[in-house]
Amino acid sequence: SQQGEEDPQALSIQEGENATMNCSYKTSINNLQWYRQNSGRGLVHLILIRSNEREKHSGRLRVTLDTSKKSSSLLITASRAADTASYFCATRDSFSGYSTLTFGKGTMLLVSP
């Protein structure tokens, strides 16, 4: 079953613009992670934010977490054509064991030159 729901399903922007993707989830979580997937290839871990953290930065990525609203956002600043990919949020929930990652359906990002 899907835990995270990303929004929007697809996003098309120009190079240099910022891209914001949102993720909502249903249960209490231990942490939330964002992954990137280039077309039909393996997922690449981007960033992890713990349930007691509110914001985290990594290079051009900024992730926020609001546990009261059960939501997270991923901001990619100054986007590049190479950022074109699908982005997934994944949660580790607090009760079903640490090893289970539950993924959302993803946001497809297209960055045009």
Added chain:
Amino acid sequence: DSGVTQTPKHLITATGQRVTLRCSPRSGDLSVYWYQQSLDQGLQFLIHYYNGEERAKGNILERFSAQQFPDLHSELNLSSLELGDSALYFCASSVEGGADDEQFFGPGTRLTVL
């Protein structure tokens, strides 16, 4: 390159058949995870092994089974295949399997059941 290898890259087979997918984790990683990605179900966690022992089970069908060998490579066996089993199957590995572990994904095996 994540360091996780999966073979084969593509597999085309017929309904009712049995296939084995193979995964080699990154050097030093003790945990191996299997995921299925399809258009309708998205990315679903199947099973997790840690150092040869099953740690957690997700949405894995009874027709599917997995194991992790002493050299830490893992195999996912899919039997009595159905059209709906067509999907991308990913293996991931992590150092231990703890909550904060980053999972490193392999390139996947694309299974087509005709």
